[in-house]
Amino acid sequence: MVDAQAPPQKILGAVLGLGLFEGLDDDVRDELAYELGLSLGTVALAADKPQRPAYAEVRAFEDGEALVHQGDASTWFCVVLRGSVQSVVFGGAEGEREHRVYQPGEWFGETSALSHHPALSTCRGVGSGAVLAIEQRLFRRFYGDDEDFQERIDEVYKKDHLALHLLAATFLRDLDPKSVLRVTEQAELVRLEADDELFDQDDDVERFYLVRSGALKVVHTNDDGGSRVLAFYRGNSSFGEHSLVMQGATWPGAAIAETEVDLVALPIAVLKRVAIAHERTMTRAGNLLLAEAAELAGQIHDQAPEQAPGRDEVHVMVDRQSFKGGEALVIELDKCVRCNVCVESCVAVHDDRIPRISKMGTRVAQEHTLLTACYHCDIPGCMDKCGYGAIRRTPQGQIQFEYDNCVGCAQCIDGCPYGVIRLVEPFDPGANREAFDRHWLTSIPFFGRLFGSGTPAKGTPPTEVTNVGGEDKPVGGKTIKCDLCAGLPFEACVYNCPTAAIGRRAPETLFGNRVGTHGGAMFGGGA
Amino acid sequence: MAAGVASGRSYGWRSVHCWVAFAVAAAAIGWGIAQGARFGSRDPDQVVYLLTTGWVATAAFAFLAFYAARKAAHRSGWSPEFKRRLPLAQLEKVQSALQGLENEARGAALLTVKAAKRRATLILKEHGASRVLRVRVDNTPDGVRVTALPANAIGRLSSWLAAHVWWGVAAAILVFCHGGGRTGSTMGLWLNVLSALVIGSGIVGILLWTWGPRWLTRQERELSVEQALAYDEHYARRLREAAQAWADGDGGGGAIDADLRRTLEAGDLLSTSQLTALMAAAPAEVQILAQQRQRVGAEWRRLRAARGRITTWRIVHVPLSIALLALVVVHIWGVCSY
DSSP states (O other): OOOTTSOHHHHHHHHHTSGGGTTOOHHHHHHHHHHHHHHHTSSOOOTTSOOOOOSEEEEEEOTTOEEEOTTOOOOEEEEEEEEEEEEEEEOSTTSEEEEEEEOTTOEEOHHHHHHOOOOSSEEEEEEEEEEEEEEHHHHHHHHHHOHHHHHHHHHHIIIIIHHHHHHTSGGGTTSOHHHHHHHHTTOEEEEEOTTOEEEOTTOBOOEEEEEEESOEEEEEEOTTSOEEEEEEEOTTOEEOGGGGTSTTOBOSSEEEESSOEEEEEEEHHHHHHHHHTOHHHHHHHHHHHHHHHHHHHIIIIIOOTTTSOOHHHHIIIIIISSSSOOOEEEEETTTOOOOOHHHHHHHHHSTTOOOSOEEEEEEETTTEEEEESOOOOSSOHHHHHOSSSOEEEOTTOOEEEOGGGOOOOOHHHHHOTTOOOEEEOOOOGGGOHHHHSOOGGGGSTTTGGGGOOOOOSOOOOOSEEEOTTSOEEEOOOEEEOOOTTTTSSSOHHHHTOTTOOEEEEOGGGGGGGGTGGGHHHHTTOOO | OHHHHHHTOTTSTTSHHHHHHHHHHHHHHHHHHHTTSOTTOOOGGGHHHHHHHHHHHHHHHHHHHHHHHHHHHHHHTOSGGGGGOOOHHHHHHHHHHHHHHHHHHHTTTOOOHHHHHHHHHHHHHHTTOTTTEEEEEEEETTEEEEEEEEOOTTOOHHHHHHHHHHHHHHHHHHHHHHHTTOOSSHHHHHHHHHHHHHHHHHHHHHHHHHHHHHHHHHHOSSSOHHHHHHHHHHHHHHHHHHHHHHHHSSSOTTTSOHHHHHHHHHTOOOOHHHHHHHHHHSOHHHHHHHHHHHHHHHHHHHHHHHHHHHHTHHHHHHHHHHHHHHHHHHHHHHHHHO
């Protein structure tokens, strides 16, 4: 056990001595020691460099203090160092129940860290104590690089957390925890490399799958050799449910991994035995799947041009927009008078006077434009790529850029599938005095303070920063994107549109009845 | 307005301002009729009516001006709301606390929507976020959902536009009730003329902004307005650079005369003779760019003209509104002085 107030060396020694980290590769242990050293102050970045947050830190907690709330978009993996942490699950028939209590050396949060799933339970302190918190980028590096680490995480996931993860799937939400636990005993963890095939078209459905991380697609091949992507499944999506209500169900297409994929596979026979005992589950599954089956049948067999998903829809939803996305900024063209106030408002909100949105966007049919603006994705490719702690996530899931930590490496631009991130010159207030000097309105006695204080927002950024591992990189610029005007009492573009033409919408809602309420499952949203 | 009514837009009949403004106007008309329908009369028994309708009309005009002020305040960044920025760390604490409340509401606590809203409002107050955020609490099949939304303290601009439209219509009615359309004096003449022009151009604006966007969208064929502008600038630059490179290289110097050079520098479309001269002598790359430039440039100009048709009314409406407001001030000063 270790106290958060203990000397740094003692903390470091205790952490590295934990069962989870024993015997791991030296690289992993060194990296953990470096990050922990940054947070404890035994390792320091140079004074003229941005003091980026460490990717590992010790956090103390008090009795009853919530370390994370169920539903928070948490990205931290936590190991209990001292004291106990109670995990409580809200919702379901019981309303609120204790999942378990974590003792020193035990951990939680790996599901969120791996798959960007919102926290599965509320974890709060029992008495005072401390946890080691590892940020998801570091965690995923350990998970990907060290097999021993991966094995230990997977073992506990399967035993303790898989049941919670399965309950998050729409399909299984109504099962009681004991039934889900029985199911998880038969679960198998599957890992695929990119381009591996999970199953082939027309294979019998023998297993139900839940995606932990990565993404794969289901491709249907026609008799004439043409192919169509039926669905993408990403983190926290599930598929195979249809076999519960259909006799002799087969896969409508071949499943091919788009990236490295981690999956949970459950035998359908086991699932059936449990699900049959729960009428509500079966009814929900049946309704969901019959609707999907009808849609799927129309797409594959009838192939009526006006019923099949149009090229635009597939392009927008699958290739461009909905693959990983959250809510999109949409302009209704029948209301937009092209006054450009949305862009001008965005300029007014930001000190560097660069708009974060572009109306060029993607035209969806005739009526809507999907603006080039951050979707605040459920699974943010940009955050996964950033190695400088410059991209973080709020509990509500909004993706925020830490301007001061950005070195302009542009990896986030590569990671973003929607092209909404821009690289610009670092904002130097000294070179743009007019931009932030006191506006003449602020000089009015007494009333002037209503219009601001005229102080510059940021200092001149330094030219270098140290990344994880100690390698120096020059600052090539700063990346910017829509930040939802975080912290301001309005979202500027939406707030200032005179005709209410602009707003945030889930992309699939743009396609009306064709996708409807079941489109989420078809296009990758089983959870 | 009819289109606005039909489409139920923000400035349609669903706006509360529609009903309030018309109630005020109806009251003014009713009162006037009750007094013998002597609109604009200066008889002693009409003074109260005259002054009341005058002041209410003035208030309506001032209210109309607030729309412009509200718009300008945000475009320029000098609305007081800009001062209310909450640090990100504080915002995250609020979000987390609200998530905790939502969990509790779905758990054993089983809070009602009202109780959840009360608790949520308290959370905002405790974290100093009540001027930045507001909460919406909904009952969903999965339980109570607590959503933090921006406070939108002074209201969305679309709401202000609704107020502007309906109070503008009411102002027209009030002006008639006040002045009766009389043009006996120079001031009366100008007030009536300006009022008619401002309100008339405003009504034209409503119609254009209601039907215009759909028409404009249909005008956009391969390129949208924004894309056409971006590509116009892009191809103008590329053509300029390619032509310059050719002129600086071998054999190009003679074909680019000063006139053509000026046109290229200015980013204007080439005239027929200029295009012919370029196509006759330039290498393939410059020819292709020139053709693309002409096509995209023509498309941009076409769409720009189309967009202008639905926005040009403001060239009449805005300056005349300012003139009318100034004249109203003079009129009030005159009435008070004399």
